[in-house]
Amino acid sequence: MRISVVGSGYVGLVAGACLADSGNAVTCIDTDEQKIRWLEDGYLPIYEPGLEDLVRRNVRQKRLAFSTDYASVAKAQVVFIAVGTPPGDDGSADLRHVLAAAAEIARHLREYTAVVLKSTVPVGTTDQVREAMARLTEAEFDVVSNPEFLKEGAAIDDFQKPDRVVVGTASERARKLLAEIYAPFVRTEKPILFMDPRSAELTKYAANAMLATRISFMNDIALLCERIGADVDQVRKGAGADRRIGYSFLFPGVGYGGSCFPKDVSALIAAGRETGVDLEILKAVEHTNRRQKRALVDKAMRHFAGAIAGKRFAVWGLAFKPKTDDMRESPAVEVIEGLLGKGATIRCHDPVAEAVAEKHFGARISYAETPYDCVEGADALFVVTEWNQFRKPDLTRIRQSMRLPVVFDGRNIFDPEAMREAGFVYYGIGRR
Ligand code: NAD
Structure with a gap:
């Protein structure tokens, strides 16, 4: 054809x-x-x-x-x-x-x-x-x-x-x-x-809005876990084992990004507004997502008691998810802008998104060729995208390269126990 x-x-x-x-x-x-x-x-x-x-x-x-x-x-x-x-x-x-x-x-x-x-x-x-x-x-x-x-x-x-x-x-x-x-x-x-065409058009928005809802829901549960001393990983496994729920899209993190979820959720809310339907759940989904994109910076502010100006931070991951260079609405942008806005210096590493990041940040941040170069002399490491190659690093080497052994893991890719044993001060999302 x-x-x-x-x-x-x-x-x-x-x-x-x-x-x-x-x-x-x-x-x-x-x-x-x-x-x-x-x-x-x-x-x-x-x-x-x-x-x-x-x-x-x-x-x-x-x-x-x-x-x-x-x-x-x-x-x-x-x-x-x-x-x-x-x-x-x-x-x-x-x-x-x-x-x-x-x-x-x-x-x-x-x-x-x-x-x-x-x-x-x-x-x-x-x-x-x-x-x-x-x-x-x-x-x-x-x-x-x-x-x-x-x-x-x-x-x-x-x-x-x-x-x-x-x-x-x-x-x-x-x-x-x-x-x-x-x-x-x-x-x-x-x-x-x-x-019919209208149902087909709405199917796409409904599917994306449902997935975004699961993410924000788990991010709310993760915050609750932090406050009441539960572990979101265990809650996720326990809840996801129910076949009516399943495991997909239940990972807490630094919020959803990309070119689809944010714009499709807001377009659906706008469609509701135009037709007199108040899509309250989706407004809450957006609200939670905005909060979640600030979660790592908030944790860093608390850890350093607000004294972030002049600190040197390493950021692993720029794209909104692994295996893409797409940075549209990426949580990394929010994290980096948040840290830059408080006077920090940023060095990043992403396996494929560096060229795209250069267009966005220009010379405001610097780039490292490897995850190890990235953490050299850093006062903390922020993990923003869960690339597979970030999951099992040489922790001793990282610990020795960093100026301060602090890790803010926005994707829960590390085992908290192993991190503590390796000498890190470790912050995950929704973990004790
Ligand atoms: P994109 O920005 O990567 O690509 C769009 C392309 O269209 C650009 O190359 C642009 O130059 C071109 N373009 C714009 N106006 C044009 C015109 N008049 N004639 C010819 N080319 C023109 O966008 P994308 O991520 O591929 O998304 C495209 C659509 O698919 C969007 O509606 C998006 O919501 C939807 N979608 C995206 C994904 C995804 O994962 N990216 C998944 C499902 C659906």
Whole structure:
């Protein structure tokens, strides 16, 4: 099948590469000329495990191409829209890029095409896009809602082996095309759930809001643990063992970040506000998350009795989670800004996010090539992202390199007992 994917970011590039890999002829389009130039030269503008190989292989086998031009849309049977939907000033999703992409697609349509909204968009956007496009083209088309559920860091696996595919359309023609496209990815009896577009649009927000709720809930329980002398790890295991609850997304930490949970929770609250539904649970979820992003700085303030100015701190992890370089809404930003604001000096290490961090912080912080270089002479270590390579360090070496043996572990990756035995003053989240 001929497919165009508009927007070549984390979602569009992964979707485009996976769809090419399953035998389709795919063109990934982006308005960012530098991004397209990099891709044409064989470089990836983002870090995602396995993506570079997948992209190169499919380019070599001539199933995947890149362009700043929408010309490929004219011959495509299916066009995916995977552009960003950042939060607007009032928290609602900003549809500017979606509508610009839809208008450009409409201008290039020739024959019947299924236009598929993969971007996360508020309920009613599928209708809105259809109406906007109908004003610009005589060609036949359907607009379909097909939200994406992939996770950065495991995006290829998630796209190729999804728990489910959600497709919102009333069109039989579009339904057949989407069923054909996704057939290679649902061979293990995972369902393609066909539904109406509004329900499909809301499904994406409901799923992300539920996951964010579990995280904030556990962060509240973690705070309670600290105050009443319980251990959140034991509580998590005990509660998660109940099959109705399960273990996923019950890890306390420094709050959720990334390009999805924060903006999708606030967009859902905004949608509620516009329709007269007060989504109080989600407001509390946001409130807890804001508090949690400050947790490490608050602990440091207490430990150093407010005397943070002039201290040298090491920070492990910059991205919002491991195996990605994405720093959008990363708790690390909050932690680092909080410490800088109190006059500390910061040295960071992240296996892949340094280039992205440099754009954000410039020369306000410095970078170390290894976790060990990072802690050299530090007055405390802050662990913000739970990269696997941070989990089992040589504690003696770290203890000897640091000026003061203090660790604020925002992801509970260390064993508190082992840390104390190694001579550290250790602070976790929700631990005794
Ligand atoms: P991104 O910022 O990485 O990529 C978006 C791309 O769209 C950019 O490269 C940008 O240059 C391009 N673009 C913007 N306007 C354009 C236009 N008019 N024509 C062509 N290209 C244009 O964003 P992302 O993280 O891939 O997210 C895309 C959408 O998918 C969002 O709605 C997001 O909520 C949703 N989503 C993201 C994830 C994730 O993990 N990142 C997961 C599921 C869903």
